Amino acid sequence: MTAPLLDVSDLSVEFPQRRRRLQALDRISFTLEAGEVLGFVGESGAGKSLTGAAIMGLLEPPGRITGGRITLQGQRIDGRAETVRGRRIGMIFQDPLTSLNPLRTVGDQLVETIQIHLDMDADAAAVRAGELLDEVGIDRSRIGAYPHEFSGGMRQRIVIALALAPEPELIIADEPTTALDVSIQAQVLALLRRLCKERGAAVILITHDMGVIAETTDRVAVLYAGRLVETGHTAEVISAPRHPYTRGLMAATPNLDHVSVDTVLPQIPGSMPSLADLPPGCRFHPRCGDVMPVCRRTAASFAEGVACHLYNTQSPEAG
Amino acid sequence: MADKAYLQVSGLSRHFDISDPFLARLLTGGARRKLTAVDNVSFSIERGQTYALVGESGSGKSTIARMIVGLERPDSGSIRFDGRTAFDERQGQVQDNSLRQNLQMVFQSPYSSLNPRWRVGDILMEPIRAFDLIAEPQARRRRVHELLDQVGLSAQDAQRYPHEFSGGQRQRISIARALASNPQFIVCDEPTSALDVSVQAQVLNLLKQLQRDLQLTYLFISHDMAVVRVMAHRIGVLKNGRLVEENAAGPLIDAPQDPYTRMLMESTPRFAGGGATG
Ligand SMILES: Nc1ncnc2c1ncn2[C@@H]1O[C@H](COP(=O)(O)OP(=O)(O)OP(=O)(O)O)[C@@H](O)[C@H]1O
Ligand SMILES: Nc1ncnc2c1ncn2[C@@H]1O[C@H](COP(=O)(O)OP(=O)(O)OP(=O)(O)O)[C@@H](O)[C@H]1O
Numbered sequence A: 001m002t003a004p005l006l007d008v009s010d011l012s013v014e015f016p017q018r019r020r021r022l023q024a025l026d027r028i029s030f031t032l033e034a035g036e037v038l039g040f041v042g043e044s045g046a047g048k049s050l051t052g053a054a055i056m057g058l059l060e061p062p063g064r065i066t067g068g069r070i071t072l073q074g075q076r077i078d079g080r081a082e083t084v085r086g087r088r089i090g091m092i093f094q095d096p097l098t099s100l101n102p103l104r105t106v107g108d109q110l111v112e113t114i115q116i117h118l119d120m121d122a123d124a125a126a127v128r129a130g131e132l133l134d135e136v137g138i139d140r141s142r143i144g145a146y147p148h149e150f151s152g153g154m155r156q157r158i159v160i161a162l163a164l165a166p167e168p169e170l171i172i173a174d175e176p177t178t179a180l181d182v183s184i185q186a187q188v189l190a191l192l193r194r195l196c197k198e199r200g201a202a203v204i205l206i207t208h209d210m211g212v213i214a215e216t217t218d219r220v221a222v223l224y225a226g227r228l229v230e231t232g233h234t235a236e237v238i239s240a241p242r243h244p245y246t247r248g249l250m251a252a253t254p255n256l257d258h259v260s261v262d263t264v265l266p267q268i269p270g271s272m273p274s275l276a277d278l279p280p281g282c283r284f285h286p287r288c289g290d291v292m293p294v295c296r297r298t299a300a301s302f303a304e305g306v307a308c309h310l311y312n313t314q315s316p317e318a319g
Numbered sequence B: 001m002a003d004k005a006y007l008q009v010s011g012l013s014r015h016f017d018i019s020d021p022f023l024a025r026l027l028t029g030g031a032r033r034k035l036t037a038v039d040n041v042s043f044s045i046e047r048g049q050t051y052a053l054v055g056e057s058g059s060g061k062s063t064i065a066r067m068i069v070g071l072e073r074p075d076s077g078s079i080r081f082d083g084r085t086a087f088d089e090r091q092g093q094v095q096d097n098s099l100r101q102n103l104q105m106v107f108q109s110p111y112s113s114l115n116p117r118w119r120v121g122d123i124l125m126e127p128i129r130a131f132d133l134i135a136e137p138q139a140r141r142r143r144v145h146e147l148l149d150q151v152g153l154s155a156q157d158a159q160r161y162p163h164e165f166s167g168g169q170r171q172r173i174s175i176a177r178a179l180a181s182n183p184q185f186i187v188c189d190e191p192t193s194a195l196d197v198s199v200q201a202q203v204l205n206l207l208k209q210l211q212r213d214l215q216l217t218y219l220f221i222s223h224d225m226a227v228v229r230v231m232a233h234r235i236g237v238l239k240n241g242r243l244v245e246e247n248a249a250g251p252l253i254d255a256p257q258d259p260y261t262r263m264l265m266e267s268t269p270r271f272a273g274g275g276a277t278g
């Protein structure tokens, strides 16, 4: 068996504080194959962006990786992500302006990125830059324009072109379309998905929008309070979620084809705990309708795509 | 129909001057430029119902909302509440405290709209004082506790500051503040766009329950069609400041007539899961 493109195992991230350490990610494990789109969902503060930042080596101090390993094509990259960042792993953020230099033309920025990472002379890089613009649906005649001369959706497509320019193996896209209109969002996501499939690049797509997950990803990973609670094929997780938190999320998401003004949406009671105030055992237990005594004492280990005592045959009180 | 209308908006328009500053125009010889943000919009909302405005960013939704609550002056048209004029071209903006008291607004961001230095109790007390609704201090405090209870918070929460609450709880505080003046009409401009789905469900259910209990009338703005379908009795679709289609929610979503509405529907990501079936 060949190694997966990306293998993250038991990744833990902490923020040391004066008296204690905040455990922001607790032993997250997942794999990603070439050409696959993996979605990360979960409530605000669940640790989605942190997972992306840890892989990219972009954790802001004092945050640091305290355990686990990250391998790309069988090669460890935790602790030396700067050697792959930009070149083998591309990043797309919510606000395209954070990735673009307002004072330079998009053409210059593309040419520079290509030349830094690929062995190409200026003429070849300029030709490649034009091709990349074409690929993201922007007329190459606009290569001399500045970022502010484009609409929000066009800017995000330019950011995609920039991220793809060094021909990375993996793209991490953190809420790439949250700031865009639905009509433009659909175009941008379809483009990202198509280009990655064509090139065999894998994508980690971070979003809190279930519709985006449903339409764009092959597999999905659900995070809750810094722990992975469920993973699986997107269609299966959506149609038959197993973890009580995933079930709650799916039920609370209005389905355009099934709701009306008479609908009362099922809600998950309470809210996600802060890292400073995590409950013992299963971190979801204070909000869980299926809670058992064991859940208050110990967290279920992650097995067969879910971390919940309801599915864990090893758990003393489940069955 | 007409006598049941709580809000009636007719021929509402608003232009913005987006010219360069005077001096720059003088130097470059540039002309004045005008942007039509809202263009001859008319609709009405029945008492106790929700009317949703949808459309892309910049289509004029918030500008309409701000004109209706009196935060922005229309260039032309008229706005009537319950048969009383709030704005028309002859009288301009009618200054009427009892009218103001009946209109409230809940904004997208619960972070920026709550004063961080005030305790929640003081935030809720403010409209009660401003409109002189209750004189007696004991009764005022009871009212604050009642408001907190209505939005699912507890009396103790009156002593806490906004930053001590989660996003969804802060949006509940915004709703409680909107309710404090006993309004009949609330404009909700993207009230759940900044919230997670689990919290969004809590806030939407709360708004619907309050509507039933208090016979509230809502103007609801959202870019999420599924959320709009949960909330709205009628929907108006805005494009470049114009109402291109308007209908009862069911037919508008199931059989959109205007190509723009159809495009909006088709680009909405479909989520096929979900337990809610009505
Ligand atoms: N510098 C820091 N110090 C302490 N805690 C931090 C720091 N940065 C992030 N955190 C915490 O780490 C957790 C995960 O944050 P992260 O940004 O990954 O959330 P997210 O899932 O991306 O949420 P959102 O949907 O809001 O973007 C949060 O609880 C956050 O408060
Ligand atoms: N004070 C102002 N000065 C100039 N232009 C303005 C002003 N307020 C709004 N506009 C313009 O009017 C148009 C309508 O804006 P509005 O905020 O009503 O849109 P919206 O539909 O609420 O959009 P969004 O979904 O992004 O909130 C936009 O083109 C906007 O740029």
Ligand code: SF4
Pocket (backbone or CB within 6 Å): A243, A244, A245, A282, A283, A284, A285, A286, A288, A289, A290, A291, A292, A295, A300, A307, A308, A309, A310
């Ligand atoms: S482990 Fe227990 S408390 Fe946690 S989700 Fe499963 S059943 Fe609920």
Ligand SMILES: [Mg+2]
Pocket (backbone or CB within 6 Å): A048, A049, A050
């Ligand atoms: Mg994030």
Ligand SMILES: [Mg+2]
Pocket (backbone or CB within 6 Å): B061, B062, B063
């Ligand atoms: Mg707006």
